[in-house]
Amino acid sequence: MSLSPRSVRRTSSLQEQAYQALKTAILSGELKPGQRLVETQLAQQLQVSRTPIREAIHLLEHENLVSAESHGSTHVVTLSVTDAIQLYDCRISLEQLSVTGACQNATQAQLKELETMVKQAEKQVSSQPNQLTCFRLLDLDYRFHRLLAQSSSNRWLISLLDRVFDQMQLLRIQTTIHNPDVLEIRTEHRRIYEPVRDRNSEEAVRAIVAHLNASKERVIKEVQRLDCQKT
Known part of the structure; x- marks a missing residue:
């Protein structure tokens, strides 16, 4: 499973490691299309603070792998x-x-x-x-x-x-x-x-x-x- 504490090593920036872990989880299907991304849960799973998770989600949104709703929640993209x-x-x-x-x-x-x-x-x-x-x-x-x-x-x-x-x-x-x-x-x-x-x-x-x-x-x-x- 990619979303585990060992996914995030301390040898590079936490943002980059969180980004790679989340991207791998999305592209492997561990995080499924349409699934809601809850910062607190992801931070707990990866044993980091919410800040690198938030920054990683922003990068994934830029790559069209994550979408942000008007009410503030984020989900893995579902393609039409x-x-x-x-x-x-x-x-x-x-x-x-x-x-x-x-x-x-x-x-x-x-x-x-x-x-x-x-x-x-x-x-x-x-x-x-x-x-x-x-x-x-x-x-x-x-x-x-x-x-x-x-x-x-x-x-x-x-x-x-x-x-x-x-x-x-x-x-x-x-x-x-x-x-x-x-x-x-x-x-x-x-x-x-x-x-x-x-x-x-x-x-x-x-x-x-x-x-x-x-x-x-x-x-x-x-x-x-x-x-x-x-x-």
């Missing part, structure tokens, strides 16, 4: 259908640059690592969807797409995608908690990896766009379903 559409539109544009750059610049070591991730995802094909499988696939999906970006050797692209990936992680947790089938990467990643390995940028772009559009459709349907349950 519009948010999902816009995030995927950004990803589709940015990740076309990722695979194009990866086709040109990926090292043999990076290609080998991508292949390993593809095989790890494919091993889950026979597994019944459950929370453990879901989190394994979430981690594999993030690492696969981030390594594609790193393989492009475009540091600005990596920086932009890191911001998008944080929001996407929140969106995936929001949807896969209720429906693990939303995260279906077990066969789709190979279709991206193979043209990158073969340095075929045109086919790699087609594969990444198809993959992200399919993912977009699944996620939007799940967000809409969850919204209907609230009404």
Whole structure:
């Protein structure tokens, strides 16, 4: 569990340590979308005063991971259908640059690592969807797409995608908690990896766009379903 006293070490600023602990808890799903953040409780869990907690929450609000209500309470962000559409539109544009750059610049070591991730995802094909499988696939999906970006050797692209990936992680947790089938990467990643390995940028772009559009459709349907349950 990330929200424990050992999460906050005294070797760096308490604000930074509290920020990292809370961000990890949000992006791992320990703090769930919509969950209220109570400063006194968080301070007690991390064994710090309320000041670094308040400052950490302010930083997370700036990153759109936490939202403040008009009456003063704060919650982990719950993303809307519009948010999902816009995030995927950004990803589709940015990740076309990722695979194009990866086709040109990926090292043999990076290609080998991508292949390993593809095989790890494919091993889950026979597994019944459950929370453990879901989190394994979430981690594999993030690492696969981030390594594609790193393989492009475009540091600005990596920086932009890191911001998008944080929001996407929140969106995936929001949807896969209720429906693990939303995260279906077990066969789709190979279709991206193979043209990158073969340095075929045109086919790699087609594969990444198809993959992200399919993912977009699944996620939007799940967000809409969850919204209907609230009404």
